[in-house]
Amino acid sequence: MFSSRKKAKMWDLHLEIAKSQLIKHNERLCGDSIIINKDYDHETASVILSDGLGSGVKANILSTLTTKIISVMLQNGRSIDEIVDTLTDTLPTCNVRKLAYSTFSVAQFGSNGKLQLVEYDNPPAFFIRNGKTVKLDYETREINGKKINEASIDVQEGDLLVFVSDGETHAGIGGIWNLGWGWDHIAEFIERISKKPMTAKELAFEITNVANELYAKEPGDDTSAVVIKIRKKCFATMLVGAPQNPDNDKEIVNKLIQGEGRKIICGGTTSNIVSRELKEKLEVDLSTLESTVPPIGIIKGIDLCTEGIITISRALEMLKTKPNYKKLEISTDGVSRLVREFLLVDELTIMIGQSLNDAHQTSNMPKEFGMKRKIMESIAEHLIDLGKAVHLEYY
Numbered sequence: 001m002f003s004s005r006k007k008a009k010m011w012d013l014h015l016e017i018a019k020s021q022l023i024k025h026n027e028r029l030c031g032d033s034i035i036i037n038k039d040y041d042h043e044t045a046s047v048i049l050s051d052g053l054g055s056g057v058k059a060n061i062l063s064t065l066t067t068k069i070i071s072v073m074l075q076n077g078r079s080i081d082e083i084v085d086t087l088t089d090t091l092p093t094c095n096v097r098k099l100a101y102s103t104f105s106v107a108q109f110g111s112n113g114k115l116q117l118v119e120y121d122n123p124p125a126f127f128i129r130n131g132k133t134v135k136l137d138y139e140t141r142e143i144n145g146k147k148i149n150e151a152s153i154d155v156q157e158g159d160l161l162v163f164v165s166d167g168e169t170h171a172g173i174g175g176i177w178n179l180g181w182g183w184d185h186i187a188e189f190i191e192r193i194s195k196k197p198m199t200a201k202e203l204a205f206e207i208t209n210v211a212n213e214l215y216a217k218e219p220g221d222d223t224s225a226v227v228i229k230i231r232k233k234c235f236a237t238m239l240v241g242a243p244q245n246p247d248n249d250k251e252i253v254n255k256l257i258q259g260e261g262r263k264i265i266c267g268g269t270t271s272n273i274v275s276r277e278l279k280e281k282l283e284v285d286l287s288t289l290e291s292t293v294p295p296i297g298i299i300k301g302i303d304l305c306t307e308g309i310i311t312i313s314r315a316l317e318m319l320k321t322k323p324n325y326k327k328l329e330i331s332t333d334g335v336s337r338l339v340r341e342f343l344l345v346d347e348l349t350i351m352i353g354q355s356l357n358d359a360h361q362t363s364n365m366p367k368e369f370g371m372k373r374k375i376m377e378s379i380a381e382h383l384i385d386l387g388k389a390v391h392l393e394y395y
Contacts, residue, residue, distance in 0.1 A: 013113075013157055014232065014346045015228055015229075015230060016199065016228070016346075017226070017228050018200035019224065020224070022208050022211065022212055022215075022224075023219065024056070024220065024221055024222050028056070029060040031063055032049065032051050032063055032165045032167070032222045032224040033049075033060070033063035033064045034047070034049050034050075034224060034226055035067040035070075035071045036048075036226075037074075039075075044110055046071070046074055046106065047228060048067045048070050048071055048104065049067075049104065049122065050062075050064075050066040050104045051121075051122060052102045053102060055221065061092070062091060065102070066091065069087055069090060070104060080150070081143050084148065087104075088144045088145075103122045103165075103166075104118075105119045105122040105125060105163045107125070107228065109155070113155055113156075114152060115153040115154075115155045115161070117153070118148060118150050123166055123168065123183055124138075124183065125163055126160075126161070126162040127153065128159065128161075129158070129160075130158065131194065155230050157230060157232060158231065159230040162225060162227050163225070163226040165222060167219065167220075167221035168208070171211035171215055171223065190203075199325075201227075203227045204227040207225040207227070208223055208225050233347060235261025235349075236262040236303075236341060236347075237256055237262070237263055237349045237351070238351065239270055240308070240350060240351070240352050240372065241267050241352060241353030243355060246355075249277060253277040253278065255351065257278070260349070264302075264303060264304045264341055265297075265306070266307070266311060266338070267307070267308030267309075271299065271305050274299060274302065274305075275299050280299050280301060281300075282305075283297065283299075284298075285297070288334060292310075292314075293310070293311065293334050293335050294306070294310060296334045296337065303341075304337055304341055306334040311335055312338070312379065315335050315338045315379065316375055316378055316379050318339050319342065319379065319383075323343070342379070342388075346389065347390075347391075348388060348391070349393065350379075350380060352372070352376050352393065352395065353395050354373065354394055376392070
């Protein structure tokens with residue numbers, strides 16, 4: 001009846017991770033590098049931030065090498081001692097300062113709820129629990145002449161972890177704050193804004209935006225912030241198109257209703273099938289009609305019900321152009337609502353019906369109207385690139 005991509009296991013709590021960076025004034029490349037890895041099969045994740053010596057190209061090379069070496073070695077199960085030794089032996093030496101230097105902060109999240117922190121010469125991580133900064137109990141040891149700080153934490157829902165480079169702590173030196181913004185002031189700021197219903201992306205932006213203001217919008221150093229919110233995972237189940245065999249209508253609708261999270265339907269015929277099988281009335285909300293976007297439908301028990309091919313095609317185009325989050329929040333049309341659902345979800349199951357709609361096969365219709373499956377697969381690729389877990393099922 002259908003084929004399914006095997007669902008990957010994931011941790012019970014979701015790691016919402018985002019970054020924001022400023023490039024030093026008059027430089028083209030950022031001297032800070034960030035790598036974010038998520039391994040859904042093994043239920044692990046890692047976040048690595050490195051600040052290279054100096055700025056510009058040299059700093060970028062040093063920090064990029066550092067993050068990549070750490071990332072690959074962690075994935076191969078190497079110890080922090082081995083990683084530090086490799087960095088010491090590998091990083092190129094600066095011709096001017098005769099140094100091979102790059103800081104790093106590493107967060108490793110395991111499937112057992114453990115967070116392992118390893119830091120070298122970066123500002124200490126900010127760990128927020130219940131709206132308050134928790135001073136971490138670091139253990140310091142020396143590896144190959146470098147003082148490494150390590151900490152272990154049992155994470156829980158609502159925790160917040162933030163990495164910054166010293167471009168943040170130094171912001172404002174010689175201006176608003178003679179000694180810079182400083183760790184304590186940043187901690188107070190993170191405590192305050194973390195109480196607001198903001199995404200990790202918005203939090204990271206706010207942290208670097210304050211630094212940018214303190215630098216009078218001419219950053220005196222490369223500046224980075226990485227935010228990891230630990231929260232409940234958001235699920236959604238989506239049905240696009242009618243199944244190839246009408247005898248499977250009831251089974252497919254039951255699978256949709258029993259699926260995890262929010263329920264989404266795309267397609268007029270599909271909506272009618274769901275309405276019939278649920279014995280719930282299908283109504284059209286004409287207030288959501290726009291010149292180029294069909295109105296949404298309303299079915300009791302369904303969170304979003306849109307038209308099919310036009311809506312998903314335009315949703316794909318919107319995803320390609322990196323939609324404006326703020327604009328999506330206030331838009332009521334079907335495309336904006338669908339994209340908003342995509343961006344809010346962490347794990348999405350898409351059930352794709354493979355019945356052909358005769359209305360889309362006429363010579364007057366664009367080629368994309370015979371490409372429902374291809375469009376949905378492209379949408380899935382974009383969502384995966386955004387860090388979502390997506391499962392496709394065909395009927």
